[in-house]
Every structure is written in structure tokens, then in C-alpha cells.
Amino acid sequence: MLEVQRLTKRFGGLVANDAIDLTVGEREIVGLIGPNGAGKTTFFNCITGQLKLDQGRVGFEGRDLTNRAPEVIARAGIARTFQLVRVFREMSVVDNVVVGAFLRERTRQGARARAMQALKATGLSASASTDAGALPVALQKRIELARAVAMEPRLIVLDETLSGLTEAETREAVDVLRGLRVALLVVEHVMEVIMPLSDRVVVLDAGKRIAEGPPAAIARDPRVIEAYLGV
Amino acid sequence: MRPRTSGLSLQAAVALLAAAVLGWPLIFRGPYPQHIMILILLNALLGTAWNILGGFAGQISLGQAIFFGAGAYTSTLLAQHAEISPWIGLVAGALVAIVIAIAIGGPCFRLSGHYFAIATIALGEIAAIAVTNWDYAGGAVGLFLPVEGTGLAQMKFDDKRGYHYVICALLVLALAVTVWLRGARAGYYWRAIREDQAAARSAGVPATRYKLLAISISAALTAMAGTFYAQYVLFIDPPSVLPLSLSIQICLVAVLGGAGTLLGPLLGAAVLVPLSAATSVLLGGSGRSLDLVVYGALIMVIAVFEPSGLVGLWRRISATVSRN
Numbered sequence: 303m304l305e306v307q308r309l310t311k312r313f314g315g316l317v318a319n320d321a322i323d324l325t326v327g328e329r330e331i332v333g334l335i336g337p338n339g340a341g342k343t344t345f346f347n348c349i350t351g352q353l354k355l356d357q358g359r360v361g362f363e364g365r366d367l368t369n370r371a372p373e374v375i376a377r378a379g380i381a382r383t384f385q386l387v388r389v390f391r392e393m394s395v396v397d398n399v400v401v402g403a404f405l406r407e408r409t410r411q412g413a414r415a416r417a418m419q420a421l422k423a424t425g426l427s428a429s430a431s432t433d434a435g436a437l438p439v440a441l442q443k444r445i446e447l448a449r450a451v452a453m454e455p456r457l458i459v460l461d462e463t464l465s466g467l468t469e470a471e472t473r474e475a476v477d478v479l480r481g482l483r484v485a486l487l488v489v490e491h492v493m494e495v496i497m498p499l500s501d502r503v504v505v506l507d508a509g510k511r512i513a514e515g516p517p518a519a520i521a522r523d524p525r526v527i528e529a530y531l532g533v
Numbered sequence: 534m535r536p537r538t539s540g541l542s543l544q545a546a547v548a549l550l551a552a553a554v555l556g557w558p559l560i561f562r563g564p565y566p567q568h569i570m571i572l573i574l575l576n577a578l579l580g581t582a583w584n585i586l587g588g589f590a591g592q593i594s595l596g597q598a599i600f601f602g603a604g605a606y607t608s609t610l611l612a613q614h615a616e617i618s619p620w621i622g623l624v625a626g627a628l629v630a631i632v633i634a635i636a637i638g639g640p641c642f643r644l645s646g647h648y649f650a651i652a653t654i655a656l657g658e659i660a661a662i663a664v665t666n667w668d669y670a671g672g673a674v675g676l677f678l679p680v681e682g683t684g685l686a687q688m689k690f691d692d693k694r695g696y697h698y699v700i701c702a703l704l705v706l707a708l709a710v711t712v713w714l715r716g717a718r719a720g721y722y723w724r725a726i727r728e729d730q731a732a733a734r735s736a737g738v739p740a741t742r743y744k745l746l747a748i749s750i751s752a753a754l755t756a757m758a759g760t761f762y763a764q765y766v767l768f769i770d771p772p773s774v775l776p777l778s779l780s781i782q783i784c785l786v787a788v789l790g791g792a793g794t795l796l797g798p799l800l801g802a803a804v805l806v807p808l809s810a811a812t813s814v815l816l817g818g819s820g821r822s823l824d825l826v827v828y829g830a831l832i833m834v835i836a837v838f839e840p841s842g843l844v845g846l847w848r849r850i851s852a853t854v855s856r857n
């Protein structure tokens with residue numbers, strides 16, 4: 303469904319993404335891991351249109367989305383969250399989600415109904431009318447997730463949405479994600495979070511793809527262990 | 534959650550206010566109070582138009598005089614050279630303003646935050662200079678409006694009452710447009726853009742298109758005010774319809790009252806117009822440049838101490854009162 307071919311992104315002399323290949327299938331959950339500065343967020347920003355890639359191609363459901371505007375990519379069916387959480391702070395929780403819902407609805411009633419569903423799916427119904435900026439970060443991350451869900455995407459890319467959550471919150475969030483029935487591309491740099499969730503894991507290190515495979519194999523892969531421990 | 538006055542008492546207050554405004558020229562027969570009220574309503578209209586772009590969509594314009602001038606000049610030139618009714622001129626001026634707005638927005642919306650505001654200042658000054666050197670439009674001398682009789686069809690009246698009700702109607706139009714869009718997709722998208730444009734775009738908001746929509750509506754309403762002004766004063770020249778001080782005053786009306794709120798610009802106009810009339814009497818003379826200094830200082834004070842303006846202050850006070 304998502305096919306990224308030889309995606310390359312440079313910042314001056316630094317090659318942040320070096321010819322990365324990656325695919326995500328229908329309803330597949332793919333984990334993208336790597337140590338700090340590996341290039342995970344850069345990769346995300348290239349896929350979702352925040353950054354222009356230097357080389358490579360981003361295909362999605364047969365369409366070429368290479369270097370398209372973020373709103374075009376959103377409409378095509380890819381929703382995202384941000385590593386540093388970005389909610390509309392002075393809007394209520396439900397209004398945050400309504401913004402996403404308007405992608406698929408024309409009327410306010412329709413968008414509100416869809417937003418309320420997304421809030422229910424993410425366990426936020428109780429905070430619907432609170433200002434988003436007044437909530438703790440863990441809940442703000444969930445607002446981002448609800449906003450993404452309301453966009454009725456076919457793929458959600460999550461940039462460290464789970465990190466910084468307590469163990470209980472993480473478990474809850476994982477349940478929410480599994481319940482969504484969409485494809486997920488999940489970035490984390492903490493392996494423990496991503497391993498039980500993912501069908502397949504891709505490892506980046508210093509801009510290069512160094513490994514790919516089922517979580518169990520990746521956890522034993524010497525190259526991955528080396529990248530993480532820096533031996 | 535935000536403290537709110539109960540729906541009923543707010544409705545009652547608004548109804549009372551509307552009745553007072555409508556009855557104003559019948560109660561106050563003198564030309565001066567009538568004139569002040571017309572200025573308040575005109576500024577309320579201008580502030581409401583600014584608010585759509587600056588308050589809701591978060592794009593601070595300090596060049597609204599461009600659109601005001603576009604309306605004033607378009608309708609006046611059409612009347613002078615082709616004897617076209619000011620009502621048609623009103624619509625034509627709005628259309629011209631929309632074209633200018635899109636020409637400005639296209640490149641300038643690539644700029645973020647303060648750079649957009651600065652660009653609009655520069656464009657406003659360029660527009661004033663261009664018209665000053667444009668002989669067909671009267672240049673620096675200005676244009677007198679041809680008066681072929683008075684009445685509603687001419688949008689010119691023998692006494693101020695006619696003007697009062699025309700500006701009331703335009704203000705109601707602007708408020709209706711605001712209420713309608715605020716609750717629609719555009720209103721949500723504008724607020725999202727104002728809060729975080731990148732996040733908004735990732736949520737599927739075509740930011741540029743919606744900012745162009747905001748500036749177009751804002752420009753059209755501002756141009757209508759310009760046409761009205763020309764009929765009211767019967768003379769226009771660059772210093773009266775294209776000055777920077779007007780652009781800043783328009784911004785101040787909305788910011789003082791409460792940017793991004795429906796009633797803010799009305800409140801701002803109701804406070805600022807009498808205040809500025811009083812100070813120009815006190816300080817004497819044209820005082821234009823002094824106005825600018827005072828306005829600029831006021832905008833800064835509000836930005837620092839009460840960003841949501843008088844409406845925000847009111848909400849805070851009523852919350853405190855209802856708590857005690």
C-alpha cells in the first residue's frame with residue numbers, strides 16, 4: 303500500500319536518509335526504530351510532505367505522492383502525529399478532532415458526529431469540551447491520534463506517540479491502535495514498546511536502513527544490537 | 534472551560550443594543566452624535582472585516598486601507614466616468630478588492646507571522662503612492678463625487694439618518710457572514726491555521742486556499758465600507774482613504790475589542806471612536822501622526838496584558854463576579 307523507494311534526504315552535507323526502501327501493506331503494523339538522530343523523523347516528514355526529498359519516490363495505493371503538499375497527502379489517506387505534540391491549543395478537544403473530520407464531511411453536524419466517534423475510540427469522550435492546551439501531554443498525544451482517526455486514513459504514521467507514556471498508558475494506547483484496523487507505521491526509539499505491537503520492524507541507523515524483519519529476529523540481530531549499544 | 538454569560542441574558546443584551554443603535558438617530562437629532570454613531574458603525578464594519586482575516590485566520594493585516602481605497606475609488610470612478618450607481622459600484626469595488634486581495638495573498642501568505650504584517654504595510658504605502666501619481670484617479674488632488682440627487686438609489690442622503698441605516702445594513706451583512714462562516718468548515722480551518730499551520734495541513738487543511746478565502750471576504754467587506762465612506766464624505770483622496778493610520782486603526786478596533794470574537798470589533802469601535810474624537814478635540818488639529826503613536830502603543834499594551842481585548846477582560850470580570 304505504501305511503497306517508498308530509495309528515499310534520500312540531505313541537510314547540507316549530512317545524509318539524513320540514504321536511499322531508504324520501505325513498504326507497508328494493507329492493515330500491516332510496521333515499526334521503524336533506530337537510535338537518536340538515525341533519521342526516523344526526517345523519513346516521516348518526507349513521506350507526509352513536510353520536507354521535500356532529494357531523491358526517491360513515495361507511492362501510496364498506486365498514486366505517486368512524492369513531494370506533494372501535506373494536505374494532498376492527508377486527503378490521499380495518510381494521517382500523522384508529531385514527535386513534539388502539536389494540538390490546536392486554544393481549541394477544545396472535540397474541535398481539534400472536528401478539523402480532521404472535515405476532511406471527510408461537509409457539514410458541521412457530520413464532522414462533529416465523526417469527531418465524537420473518534421474521541422470514543424481513543425477514550426477521550428470525557429474531555430471533549432476542555433481546551434486542548436490545558437490537558438497533560440499524554441492526553442494531547444491522544445488528541446493527535448483522535449484527529450488522525452477522524453480523517454479516516456488508510457495509514458497512520460505515528461512519531462513517538464507512545465514514548466513518554468506510563469506503562470499503563472502505553473498498554474491502553476496499544477489497544478487503541480490495534481482496534482483501529484488501519485495500517486500503521488510506528489516510530490519509536492524504545493524497542494520494548496514497538497516489538498510486541500509490530501508485524502515487521504525496520505531499523506535505521508545514521509541515515510541507513512540496516513535491518514528489516516519480524517520483531518523477534520530484529521531483537522537478536524547483532525547489527526541492531528551494535529547500533530543501539532554503540533559498540 | 535470558558536465562563537459564559539447565560540444565553541438568555543446575552544441575547545437580551547444584544548437585542549437591547551441593536552434597538553439602541555437602530556433608534557439612535559431618532560433619539561439624537563443633532564448632526565454630531567449622529568456622525569459619531571456612523572463612525573462607530575463604520576469602524577465596527579471595518580474591524581469585523583479585519584477580524585475574519587486577522588482574528589479567525591490569524592493573518593495580521595496592516596494594509597486594510599488598500600481594500601478600503603479600492604472600494605472608494607472603484608465606485609467613485611465608475612460614477613464619474615460612466616454614471617454608474619454606487620450600489621453597482623459597491624459590488625464592483627468589492628470584486629476589485631477581491632482581485633487585489635488574491636494578488637496580495639498569493640505571494641504574501643508564503644510569509645509567516647510578522648513578515649506578513651510588514652508586507653501588508655509596505656503594499657499599503659505603495660498603493661497610496663501609486664494612486665497619488667495616478668492622474669485618472671485624481672492623483673494627489675483627489676476626487677469629488679458627482680451628486681445627481683439624493684435618495685436610497687443614489688446612496689446619498691440629505692440628512693445623516695439615511696447613511697446611518699445603510700451602514701447598519703452593511704454591518705449586519707458582515708456580522709451575518711462572520712456568524713455563518715465561523716460555524717462552518719472555514720471557521721474551523723481558519724482557527725486551526727491560526728494555531729498551527731503545519732499541523733492543520735497535515736490534518737488535510739488546504740491552508741493557502743482558506744487564507745485566500747479569508748482575505749477575499751475581508752477585502753470585499755472592507756471595500757464596501759470604502760464605497761459607503763465615499764458617498765458619506767463626497768470627497769476622496771489618498772490621505773483620506775489610503776493612509777497607513779487607517780490600516781492601523783482598523784487593526785486596533787478589532788484587537789482592542791477582542792480579536793477572533795464576534796462582538797470584539799463592535800466593542801472596540803464603540804470605545805475607540807469616541808476616545809479618538811475626544812482626544813483630537815483635546816489635542817487639537819489633525820493629530821494624525823500622534824494618533825499613530827497612540828494606536829501603536831495601545832496595540833502593544835493589549836498584546837502584552839490582555840490579548841483577548843475588552844471581550845476577554847469582560848469575560849474575566851464576569852467570571853470573578855459570578856464566583857463571588
Ligand SMILES: Nc1ncnc2c1ncn2[C@@H]1O[C@H](COP(=O)(O)OP(=O)(O)OP(=O)(O)O)[C@@H](O)[C@H]1O
Pocket residue numbers: 313316318336337338339340341342343344345385491
Ligand atoms: N531541519 C534540519 N536541518 C538540518 N539537520 C537536520 C534537520 N532535521 C534533522 N536534522 C538532522 O538529521 C539527522 C536525523 O534527524 P531525525 O530527527 O530524523 O532523527 P530521529 O531518528 O527522528 O531522532 P530522534 O530519535 O531523536 O527523534 C540528525 O542528525 C539531525 O540533527
Ligand SMILES: [Mg+2]
Pocket residue numbers: 342343344385
Ligand atoms: Mg525523531
